Each structure stands twice: as structure tokens, then as C-alpha cells.
Amino acid sequence: MEIIIAASPKAIASIVADAIEDLLTEHAGTVLGLATGSSPLSVYQELIRRHRDNGLSFAKSRAFLLDEYLGLPRAHPQSYHSVIRSEFVDHIDIDPTHVYSPDGEAADPVVEGQRYDAAIAAAGGIELQLLGIGTDGHIGFNEPTSSLRSRTRVKTLTEQTRSDNARFFDHVDQVPRHVMTQGLGTISEARHLVLVATGEAKAEAVAAMVEGPVAAICPGSVLQLHQHATVLVDEDAASRLKLADYYRHVYANKPRWQGI
Numbered sequence: 001m002e003i004i005i006a007a008s009p010k011a012i013a014s015i016v017a018d019a020i021e022d023l024l025t026e027h028a029g030t031v032l033g034l035a036t037g038s039s040p041l042s043v044y045q046e047l048i049r050r051h052r053d054n055g056l057s058f059a060k061s062r063a064f065l066l067d068e069y070l071g072l073p074r075a076h077p078q079s080y081h082s083v084i085r086s087e088f089v090d091h092i093d094i095d096p097t098h099v100y101s102p103d104g105e106a107a108d109p110v111v112e113g114q115r116y117d118a119a120i121a122a123a124g125g126i127e128l129q130l131l132g133i134g135t136d137g138h139i140g141f142n143e144p145t146s147s148l149r150s151r152t153r154v155k156t157l158t159e160q161t162r163s164d165n166a167r168f169f170d171h172v173d174q175v176p177r178h179v180m181t182q183g184l185g186t187i188s189e190a191r192h193l194v195l196v197a198t199g200e201a202k203a204e205a206v207a208a209m210v211e212g213p214v215a216a217i218c219p220g221s222v223l224q225l226h227q228h229a230t231v232l233v234d235e236d237a238a239s240r241l242k243l244a245d246y247y248r249h250v251y252a253n254k255p256r257w258q259g260i
């Protein structure tokens with residue numbers, strides 16, 4: 001795992017956007033893994049800027065979202081299907097019908113989970129998966145004790161996650177209790193995992209993920225088992241990392257041609 005401590009969300013965005021731009025340049029039909037939440041927003045803003053100012057094109061690429069609320073209609077402004085469109089997809093040239101997410105209204109959620117995993121595999125798998133992390137260590141919506149090999153399925157949110165996400169709704173009671181999320185096994189099949197975390201509220205989860213044991217109690221710790229995982233944090237989110245100086249030293253001495 002590579003840990004990059006950057007000065008600001010903007011600096012993180014520029015590093016991640018470089019990696020995505022490199023992929024698109026090598027292979028226009030790249031399959032991206034997108035995440036919702038506030039953490040990747042600065043990355044999306046930087047990619048939108050590069051599309052607008054430099055002509056970076058997503059026209060031939062496809063994208064899969066990590067997760068979706070169960071029972072929320074796709075047209076609901078807080079469905080992840082809607083959120084990824086308003087925050088990112090509507091501002092670039094990707095074909096919106098090539099941006100996929102689990103169907104939170106599927107008649108049979110078990111079948112829908114299997115269908116979603118099969119669709120990712122049929123697309124050739126995800127090249128680069130963007131991730132955030134919840135304050136309880138969840139990635140996607142894989143709450144603590146999620147199997148490290150889990151597949152796309154229904155999960156029940158912790159009350160902590162519901163209250164963290166209440167800011168997007170009028171009231172916490174409106175935050176759905178159930179979700180459909182790519183499993184930790186599904187996520188782990190992406191060729192490159194890129195996790196972004198900023199702010200003091202994430203410091204504990206980041207330390208557990210990076211320096212704690214690999215354990216289902218901290219779902220993000222599954223990144224320790226991945227061949228190519230990059231964690232980008234600002235100073236606040238890095239504040240509880242014991243080996244922060246070592247991570248800085250490694251990154252400062254990294255040959256730039258390696259990218260991330």
C-alpha cells in the first residue's frame with residue numbers, strides 16, 4: 001500500500017486526476033470505478049476542469065458505481081445514481097447510459113447483486129476504483145464485520161453511517177436503513193484502488209485501515225491485501241498515523257515516472 005500525505009484536497013485531486021488521465025490516454029475505453037460522498041468531489045472537479053479546459057475525453061469510457069440506497073427511486077436527488085450525475089457525469093462527455101449502478105429498486109436484490117458483479121466482470125473489470133472511507137472504516141457501504149471476500153449484496157447501515165449521511169437529507173429518518181454495495185471481494189478485484197480521505201473526522205479510520213490489523217471490523221483494512229492500493233490523505237486525516245514521516249520520506253523519494 002502506498003500512503004501519500006498531501007497538503008490539501010486540491011493537491012490530492014491533482015495526483016489522482018493525473019492517474020486517471022494516464023489511464024484514459026493509454027486506453028480510451030477504460031472502465032472506471034466511481035464513488036459518491038464528499039471525499040472524491042475535488043477529484044471530480046479537477047477532472048471536469050481538465051475536460052473543459054484541455055479536452056480530456058471520457059467518451060469511450062465506462063463507469064461502475066460502488067453502491068446505492070435500497071428503496072430510493074433512481075430519480076431521487078440523493079440516490080447515488082442521481083448524485084454521481086449531478087456531481088460528475090453531467091459535466092463530462094461520458095455516455096450517461098454507460099455509467100452503471102446497482103438498482104436499489106430491484107424486485108430481487110440478491111439477483112441484482114449477482115447481476116451487478118457479472119456486469120463488472122463482463123466489462124473486463126474495473127481499472128481504477130475511487131474510494132472514500134466512512135468514520136467507522138467502511139468502504140462502499142461495507143460496514144464493520146463485512147466479509148473481506150463479500151460480493152455485491154444488501155447491507156444494513158450502522159446508525160453512525162446514517163447520522164453521518166443525514167446531512168444530505170432533510171432529516172436522519174429519511175436516510176434509508178438498507179443499501180446495496182459492491183462487496184469487499186468485488187472491490188478488491190479492481191486493478192488499482194485509490195482511496196481519498198480528508199479531515200480530522202477520518203483520522204481514526206485511516207489509522208485503523210493503514211496501520212491496524214487486517215480485520216473485518218475495519219473493512220478498509222482489506223486494502224492491505226491488494227497488490228496496488230494508494231491511500232491519499234491530507235494532514236488532518238493523517239494525524240493519527242504512526243509512520244507518517246516514513247510515508248512522506250517514501251513519496252518524496254519516489255521516481256515521478258512511476259505515477260501512483
Ligand SMILES: N[C@@H]1[C@@H](O)[C@H](O)[C@@H](COP(=O)(O)O)O[C@@H]1O
Binds near residue numbers: 131133134135161165
Ligand atoms: N457509501 C459512501 C462511501 O462510498 C463513502 O466513501 C463514505 C464516506 O463519505 P464522505 O466522503 O462523504 O465522508 O460514506 C458513504 O456512506
